[in-house]
Amino acid sequence: MADAPALELTDVTRRFGDRTVVDQLSFRVARGAVFGFLGPNGAGKTTTLRMILGLVAPTSGRLTVLGAADGRRVRDRIGFLPEERGLHPRMTPLQAAAFLGALKGVPARAARQKARSLLEGLGLGASLNTQIRRLSKGMAQQVALVCTLVHDPELLILDEPFSGLDPGHQQALEILIRERAAAGATVVFSTHVMSHAERLCDQVVLLAKGRKVFDGTVPQARSQAPGRLILEGDLTPEAISALPGVAEVAASDLPEGRRLEVWLAPGMEPHQTLSAAFRAGLPVRRFESREPGLHEAFLLLTGARAALPEVEGA
Structure with a gap:
């Protein structure tokens, strides 16, 4: 047939x-x-x-x-x-x-x-x-x-x-x-x-x-993974973790301030978290939004990267 x-x-x-x-x-x-x-x-x-x-x-x-x-x-x-x-x-x-x-x-x-x-x-x-x-x-x-x-x-x-x-x-x-x-x-x-x-x-x-x-x-697979924000400035992981939709934060030091990689909860748009950061008066000097790729979905779904609590069972 x-x-x-x-x-x-x-x-x-x-x-x-x-x-x-x-x-x-x-x-x-x-x-x-x-x-x-x-x-x-x-x-x-x-x-x-x-x-x-x-x-x-x-x-x-x-x-x-x-x-x-x-x-x-x-x-x-x-x-x-x-x-x-x-x-x-x-x-x-x-x-x-x-x-x-x-x-x-x-x-x-x-x-x-x-x-x-x-x-x-x-x-x-x-x-x-x-x-x-x-x-x-x-x-x-x-x-x-x-x-x-x-x-x-x-x-x-x-x-x-x-x-x-x-x-x-x-x-x-x-x-x-x-x-x-x-x-x-x-x-x-x-x-x-x-x-x-x-x-x-x-x-x-x-x-x-x-x-x-x-x-x-592939688009359906990407949707299983959270989006990310890259933030730079005089920021602390604690302040960023308190923002809505933030699931995980990884920080590294820069000559001036810090660079923070921010993983978002499923369904949370990066601009929502970024707007909340500005409303809170956080000193964000530079930001970048990154859409999840198949690589991120692969790591998450196969367990190669520990699943975040908010995405378990997705």
Whole structure:
């Protein structure tokens, strides 16, 4: 069915012995979406991706991948880039693409032509016939990605794809992800670096200790985190803490006065607290309002930053 999701997990759990690595995980990904699977290292992201691919069976729960109950049944429609790349070091990029394309049913000539086009688009045209062992790590990772794409997968699964890439290669990968989604592919990538997800994703799921702590859009995730004010002047944490809507204050000394980072309670607008400071006659010399980003929401929702009393249960 056209409106069926590309990917759906329902109460999926995976245990290894008495250790629960993924705990009753449920989410769905629409076809053509860019989906970010986010969480700190050890959160269960890679195990979940392996279950989607059919490499590991769930202990309980069910999943569908492109309409199939087992990812192995539709593996020729999936492209997977593991965190640990496994290209033969003595192959050239074109040889590797032809070999891996053949495993997906792509004729060698067509695979080489596709790989040539993709590699040239990534700025690697001069390295088409260079052995992979002689390429930089970032270039080799780009080659591995191209080998994942030669069969035009409907579902592209990337495990920490930005790891080890320099800023230029990261930008090229972001462009490629957008292009694949625009062409109709569904892109799922795991990461613990929020900036990429913030720029790319239609939907994000945050995972902590194997459990889902958030599922929604990037703006919805940002709304879970409090806003901040940066105040400078002859100020004390005690005076700022007494203002309405202030949840937490961190202070550092400046040559003249102090710099205070002020975390606000959910629903409190920075201008409300700032107006209260001026009405109270506090000597604010400089101020700056900062909207919460996905990074702040990630830290809060995954417990990497201690939750403030006012935002518990948000």
